[in-house]
Amino acid sequence: MKFLRNKIDQLKKPFGKGEKWEKFAPAINALDTFLYVPNHTTKKGAHIRDAVDLKRTMITVVIALLPALIYGIYNTGYQYLHQLNGGDVAFMDAFTHGLWKVLPLIIVSYGVGLTIEFIFAIYRGHEVNEGYLVTGMLIPMIMPVDIPLWMVGLSVAFAVLIGKEAFGGTGMNILNPALVARAFAFFAYPTFMSGNKVWVSEATNVDAISGETILGSLAAGHEVHFSMFDMFSGAIPGSIGETSTLFILVGAALLIFTGVGSWRIMLGGVIGGSIMGLLFNLWDANALMAFPWYQHLIVGGFAFGIVFMATDPVSAAQTTKGKWIYGILVGFFCIMIRVFNPAYPEGVMLGILLMNVFAPTIDHYVLEANIKRRKKRLAASKQLKTA
Amino acid sequence: MSNDIRIRKGLNINLKGEAEKVVSEAPRVKTFALKPTDFHNTTPKMVVKEGEKVKAGDVIFYSKYNEKIKFVAPVSGTLAEIRRGAKRRILEVVIEADDQDVYNEFDAKDPAHLSSEEVKAFLLESGCWPFIRQRPYDVIANPDDTPKAIFISAYTSAPLAADTEFVLQGREEDFQAGINAVAKLTAGKTHLSVGKGSSFFNNIKGVEIHRVSGPHPAGNVGVQIHHIDPVNAGERVWVINPEDVAIIGKLFRTGKFDATRTVALAGSEADKPQYYRVKIGSAVKALVDNDSADVRIISGDVLTGDKISADGFIGFYHNTVTLIPEGNEYRMFGWLPFKDNNIPSTHHTSFAWLFPNKKYKVNTNLNGEERALVVTGEMEKVMPMDVYPMQLLKACMVNNIEKMENLGIYEVAPEDFALVDYTCTSKIEAQEIIRQGLDLMIKEVG
Numbered sequence: 001m002k003f004l005r006n007k008i009d010q011l012k013k014p015f016g017k018g019e020k021w022e023k024f025a026p027a028i029n030a031l032d033t034f035l036y037v038p039n040h041t042t043k044k045g046a047h048i049r050d051a052v053d054l055k056r057t058m059i060t061v062v063i064a065l066l067p068a069l070i071y072g073i074y075n076t077g078y079q080y081l082h083q084l085n086g087g088d089v090a091f092m093d094a095f096t097h098g099l100w101k102v103l104p105l106i107i108v109s110y111g112v113g114l115t116i117e118f119i120f121a122i123y124r125g126h127e128v129n130e131g132y133l134v135t136g137m138l139i140p141m142i143m144p145v146d147i148p149l150w151m152v153g154l155s156v157a158f159a160v161l162i163g164k165e166a167f168g169g170t171g172m173n174i175l176n177p178a179l180v181a182r183a184f185a186f187f188a189y190p191t192f193m194s195g196n197k198v199w200v201s202e203a204t205n206v207d208a209i210s211g212e213t214i215l216g217s218l219a220a221g222h223e224v225h226f227s228m229f230d231m232f233s234g235a236i237p238g239s240i241g242e243t244s245t246l247f248i249l250v251g252a253a254l255l256i257f258t259g260v261g262s263w264r265i266m267l268g269g270v271i272g273g274s275i276m277g278l279l280f281n282l283w284d285a286n287a288l289m290a291f292p293w294y295q296h297l298i299v300g301g302f303a304f305g306i307v308f309m310a311t312d313p314v315s316a317a318q319t320t321k322g323k324w325i326y327g328i329l330v331g332f333f334c335i336m337i338r339v340f341n342p343a344y345p346e347g348v349m350l351g352i353l354l355m356n357v358f359a360p361t362i363d364h365y366v367l368e369a370n371i372k373r374r375k376k377r378l379a380a381s382k383q384l385k386t387a
Numbered sequence: 388m389s390n391d392i393r394i395r396k397g398l399n400i401n402l403k404g405e406a407e408k409v410v411s412e413a414p415r416v417k418t419f420a421l422k423p424t425d426f427h428n429t430t431p432k433m434v435v436k437e438g439e440k441v442k443a444g445d446v447i448f449y450s451k452y453n454e455k456i457k458f459v460a461p462v463s464g465t466l467a468e469i470r471r472g473a474k475r476r477i478l479e480v481v482i483e484a485d486d487q488d489v490y491n492e493f494d495a496k497d498p499a500h501l502s503s504e505e506v507k508a509f510l511l512e513s514g515c516w517p518f519i520r521q522r523p524y525d526v527i528a529n530p531d532d533t534p535k536a537i538f539i540s541a542y543t544s545a546p547l548a549a550d551t552e553f554v555l556q557g558r559e560e561d562f563q564a565g566i567n568a569v570a571k572l573t574a575g576k577t578h579l580s581v582g583k584g585s586s587f588f589n590n591i592k593g594v595e596i597h598r599v600s601g602p603h604p605a606g607n608v609g610v611q612i613h614h615i616d617p618v619n620a621g622e623r624v625w626v627i628n629p630e631d632v633a634i635i636g637k638l639f640r641t642g643k644f645d646a647t648r649t650v651a652l653a654g655s656e657a658d659k660p661q662y663y664r665v666k667i668g669s670a671v672k673a674l675v676d677n678d679s680a681d682v683r684i685i686s687g688d689v690l691t692g693d694k695i696s697a698d699g700f701i702g703f704y705h706n707t708v709t710l711i712p713e714g715n716e717y718r719m720f721g722w723l724p725f726k727d728n729n730i731p732s733t734h735h736t737s738f739a740w741l742f743p744n745k746k747y748k749v750n751t752n753l754n755g756e757e758r759a760l761v762v763t764g765e766m767e768k769v770m771p772m773d774v775y776p777m778q779l780l781k782a783c784m785v786n787n788i789e790k791m792e793n794l795g796i797y798e799v800a801p802e803d804f805a806l807v808d809y810t811c812t813s814k815i816e817a818q819e820i821i822r823q824g825l826d827l828m829i830k831e832v833g
Contacts, residue, residue, distance in 0.1 A: 005717055033756065037721030040753040041714050045816045046690045046808035047683065048400070048711070051730035051737050053755020054812055055722035057762060060736050063724065127756055171759030171813075258724065259735045262764065318763040319775065367778060371793040378619040 008032055026121040030128035058130040060260045064251035065137050065241070065308065071234055072241040073098035076145050079237055080201040083209045101201055102240055105140035108149045112156040113139075120165050129170035131177075131314075132160070138178035138308060141241025142301065142349075143185065144198040151189055155181040175356045176315045179349055186349070194344045196220070199237040213237050214299045215338065218287045219345035231298045242304040245297075252307040261311040264320065268327020269306035269334075273297055276335035288339045296335055305334065305348035315356040319366040326362055330355045392580070392614045394601025396771040398733055398806055400546045402689065403746045404710070406651035408553050410662040413650075413673040415486070419462050420479040420668050420700040421447055426517060427822075428526045428829060431458070431477050435466050444491030444514060444644040447480055455530050459514030461646035461667040463489040479700065482668075493642040498568040506571040510635065513644050517703070518631035519569070522612060522624050523797035524825045534625040536575040536616055539566075541629045542582045542599045544606030545688040545805075549651035549706045551629045552587045553662065558633045559587070565636030566593050569627060580611045603690075604771065609803045613772045618797045630706060648706060650674065654689075655748040656682045656710035671699050674708055683751050685709040690805035691818070714752025721754070730754065733768070733810055758813040766817075769806035774798060776807055780817055783824030788831055791824055801825070 012032060015025045032038070033055070042049060077094030113136045121128040139156060163180030164173045186193045196212035197204045203211030214236055217224050226236050234244025242248075255261030277293025284290050296302065310316060310330045317326035333354055337347025423431040431448040435441055441460040450456040464484040472478045493513060498506055507530055510516045521528040528534070541551040555562055570577040570593050579594040581587075588596060597615060604610050608626045618624055627635075630649060637645050646667040652674045653660045665673050671684055678697035685692040687705040695701075701708060721727055724736040731747040732739040739747075766776040774795040782790035799821060807817035 034722075036717040036719050037752075037754060038756060039715050039717050040756065041683075041751040042753055045818045046805050047685055047692065047694070047709075047751050048689045048731075048749045048809060049752070049754050049814065050734060050810050050812075051721075051727060051732040051739065051754050052734040052812050053722060053814065054758040054761060055755065056724055056736050057734075057812055059722055060724045127758070129758060131761065169759065171761050257735060260762075313763045314761055316763075318777065320764060320767060323764075363778075367775060367794070370773065370775060370795075373773065374619075374793065374795060377617060381619050381622070 005036070008035065023125075024122055026125070026127050027118050030118065030121070033127075055130045057260055058133045060258050061134045061255065061308070062137055064254040064261070065134075065141065067247040067250045068241045068244055068304065069102075069137070069141060071244040071247045072141060073102050075234055075236075075243055076101050076201050076240060078235060080209065083200060084206065097201065101145050102140060104149055105143060105145075105147070105152055105240075106137070108152050109139045109156050110136040112153045113160050116157060116160045116165070120169065124169070126169075131164075131170040135159070135177045135181075138241075139181045142178065142182050142239045142304070142309075144193060145201045145240055146198055146204060147185065147189075147192050151185055151192060155185040155188075158184045171314055173314055174360070175353055176309055176312045179309060179353050179356075182349055183353060199239070211237060213346075215288070215345040218291055221287060228295065228298075231295060236299065238299075239301060239304075242301040245303040248303045248307050255307065255311070261307065262313070262316070262323050262327075264323040265311045265316055265327035265330070266306055268324050269310055269331035270297060272328035272331025272333075273302060273306070273335050274331070275328075276332045280335070280339055288345060296338070300338065300346050301348040302334055302338075305352055306331065309348075309352050310355070315359065317359040317362045317366075319363050322359070322362040322366045326355055326359055329358070390595075390597045390615075392597050392599045392601075392605070392611060394599065394605035394610065394614075394771045396768055397544075397602035397604055398769050398810070399544065399602040399743070400689075400731055400749075400809070401744065401746045402546050402653075402711075403655040403748045404653050404657050404660045405547055405746075406549065406653040407659075407661040408550070410553075410649065410664060413663040413665045413669070415484065416670045416673040417483060418467065418481055418670045418700075419460075419464070419484055419666060420481045420670070421458055421461070422479050422668070422700060422702065423448070423458075423477050425703040426450075426458070426527055428524075428826065429456070431480075433469065433477070433480075437466055437469060439466050440464075441466060441482065442491040443488045443646070444493075446514065447482075448477075450527070453529065455511050456516050456527060457511065457514050458517060459491075459644060463487075481700075488666075490643045490645075493638070495642040496639050498564065498571055498639055501568075501571065503571045506568050509639075510568075513638050515631075515635050515638055515644065518635065519572075519625050519627055522609060522618050522626060522800065524829050525800035525802075526829070528623075528625045532623045534573045534575070534623045536624050537569055537573050537577045538580070538608050538612050538615070538624060538626045539578065539594075539629055539632060540580045540599075540606055540608040540611055540626070541585070541588060542580050542606045542611075544601075544603035545690055545707075546603070547651070547653035547707060547709055548606070548688050549649065549662065552582070552585055554630050554649040554706065555587065555633055558636075559590070561633040561636035561640065562629070563591055563593075563636065564639050565632035565634070566591060568635055568639050569625075569632060570594070572625065576616075578611070578615055580608070580615075601771070604769070604803055604806060607800075607803055609798065609800045610771055613774075613798050620792060620797055622797075628704060628706070631704075648701070650701060650705070651707045652710075653707060654685075654710035656712055665701065667701075667703060669701050671695060671697065671701055671708060675710065677710070681713050681715075682710055683713050685711070689749075690809060691802045712748070712750040714750030714754075716750075716752065718752075734765070734812070753814055755812075755814055757815060760813050760815065762812040765810055765812060766807045769810050770803070772798060772803070776804065776817070779824075780804075780807075780815070780820050783820050783827075786824075786827055788827065791828065792832075796821075796824055796828055 077097030159181035200211040277296040280289040334351035430451040467483040470479040801818040804817040
């Protein structure tokens, strides 16, 4: 191990302070710190520090995404082969087909996104932030499987440049970058992002395959022929990573256990979504409204959005009270937009983006309450003095 | 009268090398120093020149912007050297000590018969004034102010910090006399916070006793003030360390400024962690004979102390010297969750949090690199005040004075953010940011 370390130190020499390639240090540092946690010691402030760092936090989210991703890859192949041939599908056949379809999306997403991140890090002279590790994984997971790769690349570029760097980089963005990428693709290339032809692999090319989601069927008045178990386990058409509530819950368990994802936002989202679903059940004006509220929670992007998107700490509310309000409203609007949106029967993306915009406002009022308490105390103490 | 303060938020960091409750007289070292850097926001104006003789209690320098505040020699000897740093800023005033102390003696006084002004004058003249610090801003108190209350925290919660009750053993009378004196300085109450099971302070009179329990930072006087009688805009409270109260008491009883400091030597790298009696400003050589580059010598505790060299001096206010290993090492794939569980962590991405009672040997590795603030909610877990730490830090970073004031800058001191330093995923220097924020407030608001 010593040998490897020495080798790296040698390689890093020309990137050192005052050396020839100093400007490119962030790039080489980013690679080095992926092998080793650096030997930096505390210079000021507390002399000891917690074992956690942003890299560990972000990797935890990536690990939490893996079960849903692996199932998503399998399901991509399963939906295609099942509709094409009927009957049972061997796991490896489905997985291979899925991998062949999904892997390029992941490579393009990471390739384009990380290139931009590295360029900005060198340009601005700061270290490469790890946030994109998560964003880059999320983006392919919320896309329909047959989206052309160049669209993914363009959406990623838009999300990183306009959604994040324009606001000042990691930690400063208002909107969740992964959802910005999806929203960009959704509004720029609607035919590839919605309708009844895109949600199963090859549905546009092969007539025998229906690429309709459950929500799409409901909106169009078609009959839904999926069982509750299918919806929960994820053997349904949809974006790559969103279908399996079961495996999303596995990820959610890791996020909650490690404290990386806010359970308050997740629980709030489920409460908000349930309430909205129940209200619509009572109203009962069309098939989408009549759709049982608990099934609303397990179809479409709701589970994925609430667990992995709404909990992004940068774009969510930051105060504890704010997180509850934010979570409940996210759930509320996701279902409301899903049911009312005439163009497209899904609302999770727009619901979360809407609440991203309002999250600072929620925090503002939570802080105002704190400020008001302080001012009241000051007034009381002044009164005491004059009395 | 006694009131309970139960703190629930916070964090106890259990470290190896707790000081054994044995106290020995440290061997008398050759050199002592007053470090103007210990007195934040004070510019020293030298009185004594290099080579001149001083008695213990003689004025060495005073504050340039408030000439009443004097700083005196802790021991008698010869002023050996004035060490300066960049821009000729004085860093250390080194005194070569005589074998025996000769005191600059005053008349003993009974505070009961003195007015507030007379007590103040005596404290200023004797050089005891720097023991009294004010909140807000965490600087030496301005003698022209009248504080609304005085707070003394005799409950320590910082990792490996000296136990106040043990430090004050056998000095009850000095402590009581000190209380009698400082209580004169305020028209309001004098508050003394003690640990839950403590009995030593039961017989202390003239104070309001508060029983404090809970994890660090429950022992921080700022946290206690926040729960007892918070500082509002424009108000001043004063705080004094318990052992300094005893020094003030002894001054009133005997007329001598006896700068005895009981220091806990602690930490995993200390050969024999125990208590030592030294004089304020003693060279750390008195306690530690270790100039290895692999050991960090900290004057103070691991969260708020100052790094000093093996030839350095113990800080004016510090009563702990902590030795921990330097963390100048690489860890392969250290960013993997649930790896390296031997490093203490409050975050659940390591299993360390499952063993809160295990004692850890911890080094000075940053365990990562500084990043933009991303994770939310972690700072609030170690901030037992009605203050939003992240929002306040951000207000300080952008120098937004109105927002800082609104969010409670007057109620905090850098030490209250020490655990934020520790726990922050993005490794930001919260104590430094708060210090800069407070300095800005001193300049703009005063």
